[in-house]
Amino acid sequence: MITTVVGNYPKIPNLPRPAKLRQAIANVDAGKITRDDLQRTEDQVTREVIAEQIAAGLDLITDGKIRWEDEQTYLARRLRGLRLGGLIRYFDSNTYYRQPICEGAVEWVEPITVCDYEFAAQYSSKPVKPALPGPYTLARLSENKYYPTLDEFVFALADALNQEARALERADATFIQFDEPAILRRKQDWALFEQAMRRLTNGLTAKLALYTYFGDVGGIYPQILALPFAVIGLDFVQGARNWDVIKTAPFTKELGFGIVDARNTKLETRAELRRAFAQIARVVPLDRVYVNPTCGLEFLPRERAQEKLAQLVAAAREFGTRKPRTSAQAEKRNTQHATRKTRKAAKEHERSRK
Amino acid sequence: MPSLLxxxxxxxxxPDYLMQARNQYRKKRIARAELLALERRATREWIEFQERIGLDILVDGEQYRGDMVEYFAEEWRGFAISGLVRAYGNRYYHKPIIVGKVARQGPTTVEWWKYAQSLTRKPVKGMLTGPYTLMDWSFDEYYGSRRQAALALARVVHAEARDLERAGAEYIQIDEPAASVVPEEIDLLIEAMATVTRGLRAKTISHICYGDFTTIYPxxxxxxxxQLDLEMANSNYDLLDVFKSHPYTKEIGLGVVDVHNHRLESIEQVKTGIKHALQQIPPEKIFVDPDCGLxxxxxxxxxxKLELVVRATREVKRELGLR
Known part of the structure; x- marks a missing residue:
């Protein structure tokens, strides 16, 4: 089993640790510091959350999406054709995001997350995966005022995200994840979704993961296994039905096993987690399992997120998993790569953010 | 029958002095009694203001509450307060955690209600947060099921509503802004509210901010x-169109000013909104108010905004010859 996270990580810690990022954003808003100052804080906090994930013992990490205002805005504000509207609720959570509004042809103009990836890879001793919203979810959470049909809007976003993924590949990202929680709410859109996933992944060579959460894949399983992704991520808490669903057909892909509840503070016991590992091992061989929280960790207070990750790793180790070669190799590759590129990347990063 | 109350x-x-005092209190620079005195002063000022402008049914203004869920979580047993979680942008809040059996430590809001009511002869509403919203906006480490948590909370809210009624409250509002978040759970919302309002004689009201109201209507x-209290102004009264698909049968709290906007509506806009609603709902069933808490x-x-609500309502009544 490879231990990992799904995406975002809580941006601020609680006292006595200072809420640096919150303060920095407030200071920018008040005109007390510059955008460059804010970016330095974002860099610093990103390094902190990378360190925390590594300290927790994870095999594969993200940059914590510290710079992301929410799962949509960060990309939407940089894609041509989209602007940002008012705050609306994010799924059934008590969090809100700025709704992207499409008013023109969607166009990918330049790399959006590439320097973030390079920055994270440079400061991480573990492999880093970029995690992007998928085109279907991005479309569903946006308002389309431009394209005559939803299909056209989704395809345009798929093409744009394909470009972003290609840019990440050029920056040596070897594992790229796309999040598509929205398809679980509208499974009747499966035909559109399937086409969109093919356009999204067209020509990509990295190892690709498709993560779903906030529900189960009943009704689109096993079809979802035929999509061009190596890893399919499922939520086994809010989508507890997935336990039954995946028994209806052989799980032929690698599994992103979302078992730690990222939406509730209740700490899983190691015994509970070990039982879950034993149960999943009967369906998917463990060397094809990535084990992770159910979704991004930002719904939780930072300290609880840390505790949950530590618990996850401890339970995985207790379960006596061997570390698969693929992960070790990736790690080595990433480390060498990072060392080689450190100086260059740091300079580029500075430049690109100015 | 009075109409368009x-x-x-x-x-x-x-008010600023209270915000400062709350800050000072948090930093332990002033005593609880000092803060309380200022909370009472602010409450009194709001009651006086509402009387002055001629509002018919008053509220105490919740000068002693922070957030509508956190307030009860702090007052009740069975809750802990979590570290900060992000709501959006740079906004964070302490989300309550249910860590044990929820229970009151005696009446929670009754003293405040009595105080507010002692300052006016107009009725003051008792104001509570509904069990479904308390559940949905908290972490649960104890009950293990949303239904169990919501029903346990409903019993506590019911006890509080009972005490408000016993103290003399004629109107009790039980807010459920989370009502439309998970439309599939509407049975639970209804079941929990039934526990809250069972046996009450007071007029019961629930405020619902509709994420997507169409998913839970009718x-x-x-x-x-x-009575359902609904936002109308910030969506250009398009809920009234939703009512055309199925007649609206309850009393309505008709929100006619947008609370999320600095801009003050014109009196014509508000009057038009009220008249629009009158085409579908009789005047004695309409209670005119702002969209949400202010x-x-x-x-x-x-x-x-409050003055505008009162003025516009008066003009509509005069024009239509309503009492």
């Missing part, structure tokens, strides 16, 4: 309360 949804902004008409506005903005 005016009221408010719950919270009012806290089923929401089964919510066991006499606590996010400045004191001046909130007062201007």
């Amino acid at each position: 005016t009221t408010a949804v719950g919270s009012y902004p806290k 089923r929401i008409l089964d919510l066991p309360v006499a 606590k996010t506005r400045t004191v001046a903005e909130a007062q201007a």
